Amino acid sequence: ILIARRLVERGVRFVQLWHGAGQPWDNHDNIEANHRRLARECSQGIGALLSDLKQRGMLESTLVIIGGEFGRTPTVELDGSGTKAKFGRDHNHYGFSVCLAGGGIKGGTVYGATDEFGFRAAENPVHVHDLHATLLQLLGFDHTRLTFRHAGRDFRLTDVHGRVIPELLA
Numbered sequence: 001i002l003i004a005r006r007l008v009e010r011g012v013r014f015v016q017l018w019h020g021a022g023q024p025w026d027n028h029d030n031i032e033a034n035h036r037r038l039a040r041e042c043s044q045g046i047g048a049l050l051s052d053l054k055q056r057g058m059l060e061s062t063l064v065i066i067g068g069e070f071g072r073t074p075t076v077e078l079d080g081s082g083t084k085a086k087f088g089r090d091h092n093h094y095g096f097s098v099c100l101a102g103g104g105i106k107g108g109t110v111y112g113a114t115d116e117f118g119f120r121a122a123e124n125p126v127h128v129h130d131l132h133a134t135l136l137q138l139l140g141f142d143h144t145r146l147t148f149r150h151a152g153r154d155f156r157l158t159d160v161h162g163r164v165i166p167e168l169l170a
Contacts, residue, residue: 071096
């Protein structure tokens with residue numbers, strides 16, 4: 001993670017960090033032990049990176065995004081026979097979390113909530129197009145101006161539905 005900060009200090013505009021070989025977060029079995037271990041391995045480094053960026057005056061100009069492309073269902077997954085529970089969970093695109101810090105994000109904000117089961121976004125749901133529109137704005141782009149026409153239809157990076165989420169902006 002120190003290398004990420006050093007790259008940003010030297011002007012690199014995009015740095016992606018990945019934890020684990022293969023797909024260690026994709027736990028369809030043994031999720032509790034695996035996610036607990038992976039979170040423990042990541043949390044100290046993420047905290048140190050955020051503290052380091054803040055201490056050096058770089059956090060306000062560096063957008064940090066922590067997340068994945070989907071969440072996990074709140075119920076355990078069944079094995080192939082459909083009768084025996086595995087100790088993992090399936091993919092869930094209806095309710096998941098992303099952590100944003102620095103780079104124009106309002107700190108200490110929790111936006112949205114899932115239903116009582118943790119399955120579906122219920123309060124202030126954010127579509128991925130809205131997240132993209134917000135991130136593009138933070139990067140200095142007006143997502144509505146990134147529209148092009150193809151085959152008689154308007155296209156843009158946020159499709160035609162994305163909206164910036166002002167409650168997340170500092």
